[in-house]
Amino acid sequence: MVQSTGGIGGSGRGSGRGVLDRRSILRGALFGAGALAVSPLLAACGSGGGGSTDTSKATGTVTFGSNAAVPQPKGAYQTLFAAAEKSTKLTIKPNWVDHNTFQQNISSYLQGNPDDVFNWFAGERMQFFAGQGLVSDVNQVWDTIGGAYTDAMKAQSKGKDGKYYLVPFDYYPWAVFYSKSLWASKGYTVPQTWDQFIALATKMKQDGLVPVSFTDKDGWPAMGTFDYLNMRINGFDFHIDLMRNGDKWNSPQVKQVFDTWSELIPYYSPGFLGMTWQEGAQQLLNKQAGMTVLGLDQIGTIFTGSRADDLAFFAFPEVNSAYGQDAVEAPIDGFMVARSPKNKAGAFKLLEYFGTAAAQQLWLGSNPADIATASGVDTSKYTAPQNAAVKLITGAKQLSQFMDRDTRPDFADPVMLPAIQKFLNSPKDAASIMKNIDQQAKTIFASGS
Amino acid sequence: MTSTDLAGADAAARRPSAARRPRRVRRLTGADRTVLGLMAGVPTLLTVALVWVPALASVVLSFSNWSGFGSFSSIQWVGTENYKNIFTIYPEFPPAIEHNLLWLAVFFCLPAPVGLFLAVQLDKQIRFSRIYQSVLFLPVVLSLALIGFMTELIFSPTQGLINNLTGHAHHHVIDWIGNPSLNIYAVLVMACWRQTGYVMILFLAGLKSVDPSLKEAAALDGAGGWQTFRHVVWPALRPINIVVLVVTVIESLRAFDIVYIINKGTNGLELLSVLVTDNIIGEASRIGFGSALATILLVISLVFIVPYLISMFRKDQNQ
Numbered sequence: 192m193v194q195s196t197g198g199i200g201g202s203g204r205g206s207g208r209g210v211l212d213r214r215s216i217l218r219g220a221l222f223g224a225g226a227l228a229v230s231p232l233l234a235a236c237g238s239g240g241g242g243s244t245d246t247s248k249a250t251g252t253v254t255f256g257s258n259a260a261v262p263q264p265k266g267a268y269q270t271l272f273a274a275a276e277k278s279t280k281l282t283i284k285p286n287w288v289d290h291n292t293f294q295q296n297i298s299s300y301l302q303g304n305p306d307d308v309f310n311w312f313a314g315e316r317m318q319f320f321a322g323q324g325l326v327s328d329v330n331q332v333w334d335t336i337g338g339a340y341t342d343a344m345k346a347q348s349k350g351k352d353g354k355y356y357l358v359p360f361d362y363y364p365w366a367v368f369y370s371k372s373l374w375a376s377k378g379y380t381v382p383q384t385w386d387q388f389i390a391l392a393t394k395m396k397q398d399g400l401v402p403v404s405f406t407d408k409d410g411w412p413a414m415g416t417f418d419y420l421n422m423r424i425n426g427f428d429f430h431i432d433l434m435r436n437g438d439k440w441n442s443p444q445v446k447q448v449f450d451t452w453s454e455l456i457p458y459y460s461p462g463f464l465g466m467t468w469q470e471g472a473q474q475l476l477n478k479q480a481g482m483t484v485l486g487l488d489q490i491g492t493i494f495t496g497s498r499a500d501d502l503a504f505f506a507f508p509e510v511n512s513a514y515g516q517d518a519v520e521a522p523i524d525g526f527m528v529a530r531s532p533k534n535k536a537g538a539f540k541l542l543e544y545f546g547t548a549a550a551q552q553l554w555l556g557s558n559p560a561d562i563a564t565a566s567g568v569d570t571s572k573y574t575a576p577q578n579a580a581v582k583l584i585t586g587a588k589q590l591s592q593f594m595d596r597d598t599r600p601d602f603a604d605p606v607m608l609p610a611i612q613k614f615l616n617s618p619k620d621a622a623s624i625m626k627n628i629d630q631q632a633k634t635i636f637a638s639g640s
Numbered sequence: 641m642t643s644t645d646l647a648g649a650d651a652a653a654r655r656p657s658a659a660r661r662p663r664r665v666r667r668l669t670g671a672d673r674t675v676l677g678l679m680a681g682v683p684t685l686l687t688v689a690l691v692w693v694p695a696l697a698s699v700v701l702s703f704s705n706w707s708g709f710g711s712f713s714s715i716q717w718v719g720t721e722n723y724k725n726i727f728t729i730y731p732e733f734p735p736a737i738e739h740n741l742l743w744l745a746v747f748f749c750l751p752a753p754v755g756l757f758l759a760v761q762l763d764k765q766i767r768f769s770r771i772y773q774s775v776l777f778l779p780v781v782l783s784l785a786l787i788g789f790m791t792e793l794i795f796s797p798t799q800g801l802i803n804n805l806t807g808h809a810h811h812h813v814i815d816w817i818g819n820p821s822l823n824i825y826a827v828l829v830m831a832c833w834r835q836t837g838y839v840m841i842l843f844l845a846g847l848k849s850v851d852p853s854l855k856e857a858a859a860l861d862g863a864g865g866w867q868t869f870r871h872v873v874w875p876a877l878r879p880i881n882i883v884v885l886v887v888t889v890i891e892s893l894r895a896f897d898i899v900y901i902i903n904k905g906t907n908g909l910e911l912l913s914v915l916v917t918d919n920i921i922g923e924a925s926r927i928g929f930g931s932a933l934a935t936i937l938l939v940i941s942l943v944f945i946v947p948y949l950i951s952m953f954r955k956d957q958n959q
Contacts, residue, residue: 297923298708319924323709408818408903462797464907465818470798600923601707609732612907616820630729635926638705638716 243331246543249536252282256300256309258293263492263558271554275544281537301325307532308541313347313523314592315435317357319600320527321350327528328354332539336546339565343590347523357525358542359564360551363487364580365415365520365593366504373478374503381505383516385423385451388508392458395481402458404480406471407615410608414594415520416455416484417611420448422518423510427589430518434597437636441629446621451510453618464615469493486522487580491560499559500575506583519587522596523564599635606631695938702932708925715928722932733933736910739824740940743831743911744892751832752888755839760869762840763847777841779834787830788901792817795826820908827898827909835891839884846880847873882948889944893937912937 255272259265265287272283286306293300293310300309301320311317320326333355337345340359348357367388369379377398382388392402407413421430425444433439460471460480472493474480483490484507494502506516526545532538544550551563552572559574562581570578584590595603610628614621668676702722706715726733758776762769779787794801795816802816803809816826850873858868896913899905905914912933919930 294923295921298925302709316923325709408907410904410906460798461813462815462818464820465795465797465815465823470796474798601919601926604922605918605926609906609910612820613731616907624731627729627731631725634721634725634729638707638926 244536244539246331246536246540249279249281249534249540251534251537252284253308253532253534253537253541254306255283255285255541256293256306257285257287258290258310260287260289267554267556267558270556271545271550274553275541275550279537279540279544281541283541301529305529307534307538308526308528311357311525311527312592312596313357313359313525314596315598316592316596316600317348317527318350321352321354321356325530326356327530327532327535327538328356329358329528329539329542330355332358332542332546335543336565339546339548339567341566341585343587344523344564347590347592348525357523357527358546359523359525360545361525361555361561362521362523362564362584363491363561364504364583365419365484365486365522366506366580366583367482367484367508368475368487368490368502368504369482370475370478371501371503373481379481382508385508385510389454389458392455392481396458401460401474401480402482403455403460404471404474404483405459405463406466406468407464407612408467410604410612411593411595412468412471412485413611413615414603414607415486416452417448418520418591418594418597419484419507420452420510421445422520422589422591423507423514423516424448424451425511426514427518427591430591431597434594437598437602437632440632441625445625449614449618449621449625452614453621456615456618464612486520487562487576488522488560491558491576494576495559502576504576504579504583517588518591519584519589520591520593521584521587522593523590524561525564602632602635606635698931698934698938701928702935704928704931706927708927718928722929723936725929726932726936732906732910732915735908736912736915739910740893740895740912742824743828743895744889746828746832747835747888747892751835751839752884755836755884756843758836758840759843759847760873762844773841773844777837780837780841782834784831784834784897785901787834788827788898791827791830791898791902794830795823817902818907823902823908827902831895831898835888838887838891842880842884842887843877846877850876886948889941893941893944912940 257265257268259268268285272285275281276283284306288296297311297320301323302325311320321328328350333345333348336358340348344359345355348355348359350356377395379391379394382391395402405412405416418430421433421444424447429439429444433445439445460466460474463471468485468489471480471483472485472490475483475490476493476498487504490502491499506519509515526542528535528538528542546565548563548565548567551565552568555561555563555568555572559577562568562573562577562584570581573581591597594607598607606628610624614624701715703717703719704715705718705722762773762776766772782790792800795803797803797813797815797817798809800809800816803814806814808814815822817823854872854876855868858872863871894913895911896905896917899909899911900914900917903909905911905918916930916934916937919926919933
């Protein structure tokens with residue numbers, strides 16, 4: 192509303208026909224400048240909320256910001272929305288955005304005119320934006336849905352202030368994946384420890400396979416291996432501490448992670464820095480490669496149909512017996528509510544529905560790449576890898592998210608992504624790379640938020 | 641541009657009045673004044689609002705530390721710390737500068753002369769000239785993002801054309817995209833492919849405007865092909881040369897799309913434009929740091945633009 196005042200002020204006295212066009216452009220510019228100037232003001236007057244909202248009388252339209260513009264998840268969401276509209280009597284107005292674009296624009300999106308409910312992730316990545324005061328707490332929703340969630344899941348849905356900000360929906364584990372039929376034909380057995388893992392990789396190399404179909408052109412897949420190595424070598428607490436505080440990057444512990452990692456690099460796919468994860472997954476599907484460290488969410492979309500049950504996995508091997516295979520990397524996707532939604536009661540009512548096992552199972556449908564976060568899902572409809580995933584995750588002592596969800600967004604991609612690529616190019620330079628990460632981490636984490 | 645045009649118009653308006661015409665013509669009516677004022681004023685305002693204000697704002701913000709969240713009062717002023725960090729502890733910066741300069745050097749050495757060569761050949765009215773012209777110009781029509789995608793199809797280590805044709809797809813893989821000392825050249829091959837067509841069409845337009853009678857006269861005087869080109873055509877191409885020069889500089893400094901499509905501009909494909917984007921547009925931005933990078937890019941652009949402007953203005957004064 193305030194923006195338009197700027198527009199009118201700019202239009203003033205107009206004269207001359209040909210110029211009118213340009214003037215309107217100019218007005219547009221002023222309009223834009225007005226909007227820019229006003230947004231911080233709007234930020235300041237966002238109400239702090241408080242008090243509960245009566246969701247039983249919620250009606251009308253709830254807008255939904257979705258990061259699932261591609262056909263596969265989009266179709267599942269459309270099915271879910273149709274069922275949700277029937278169940279809640281609300282109208283859902285989705286706004287489909289490409290996955291990466293959505294993430295890239297999240298800060299301006301949340302500060303601008305966000306949808307009532309939107310897709311987001313657990314972990315620091317959620318806490319960071321909650322800490323900026325850009326989202327509403329959803330404690331009230333949890334009063335209703337809380338019973339269906341484990342304590343680990345509850346912990347991952349809370350901000351640093353102890354309030355709930357996320358309603359988890361689906362998640363999936365990272366693990367070491369392989370093709371059951373290939374392993375059966377070669378007689379390989381699941382390794383428990385790092386030494387057995389390396390021995391198996393050596394054996395696969397002798398058999399003419401690519402032992403580990405690792406790829407890192409995208410930059411993020413390697414983060415999963417770092418996370419696991421760090422949790423196996425230094426334990427979950429050290430890992431999370433490193434991710435949240437960023438103050439121990441130049442330490443002997445991290446050095447050991449990189450040193451251990453360099454033992455594995457010779458077994459990676461040739462040309463791995465020039466390949467996408469899909470190309471690597473293809474090597475596993477075509478039985479050119481023996482195993483891969485990836486998320487079920489990715490590899491599960493490659494092994495589909497009749498091949499779905501050929502996909503198997505084991506937990507990332509133990510390196511330090513003190514920490515065994517305790518921690519599991521299991522990124523959680525879910526929903527958040529904007530700071531001042533237009534239909535708060537409707538948003539909460541919708542989330543109460545999304546938080547049920549029934550809604551999650553409906554969304555999962557035939558999707559073999561994720562599992563539901565709520566308990567009470569009919570697991571007989573799961574594929575073998577999905578059931579194994581449930582077992583792996585429920586047996587975990589701790590859950591991590593993923594590097595780009597566990598650490599600050601302005602550190603993960605700008606600093607860690609290129610640093611890890613650099614390390615993979617020249618593992619010998621680990622020491623200087625770590626020193627540099629440490630220097631950059633100190634300036635970024637010191638800048639606060 | 642605007643100022644020179646106006647100066648020209650002004651001069652044109654004045655000259656006849658000084659010679660013969662009565663004063664009436666010299667005086668502008670009120671409407672003329674308004675129109676002229678608006679013609680000069682509106683573009684100036686737009687330039688100031690859309691070019692100078694953002695540019696200066698970037699320079700100012702480059703001395704700050706700001707996440708882009710909250711009001712302007714949350715901006716912390718940190719002096720030259722961003723610049724210090726860029727030059728000391730930002731490992732992507734030196735390769736980015738190196739790649740931008742490499743890009744510039746390659747664009748000067750390959751597409752520019754090759755484009756000129758092709759233009760001269762096509763100007764000779766050879767048969768199927770139009771077809772060659774279209775084929776060579778076609779890449780310019782494609783977006784750079786699409787060319788980035790084509791780069792992947794051709795150079796991808798296991799699924800790409802080159803490695804599969806030469807038998808490097810499965811054994812002794814040559815990692816054209818992932819090897820940080822190779823991939824920039826793979827990208828440059830594709831960028832040059834496009835740029836050559838662009839330069840060619842510019843020179844071709846210039847060659848069409850060379851008076852054919854000049855060439856005939858040279859031929860009558862017994863000049864050979866090279867001599868005609870060297871002494872008649874080349875001097876006539878001077879204005880086009882400047883355009884090509886500017887286009888080359890601009891295209892190399894703003895290079896972005898190809899590398900961003902390939903691997904988001906990391907691992908051997910760092911460019912200044914990518915670093916600016918990475919730090920400013922992202923989940924959480926480091927606006928001060930990114931602005932400092934943008935300011936450095938601005939300074940580099942000025943190094944090329946200022947001498948050009950100086951020579952342009954000097955020429956105007958001489959006339």
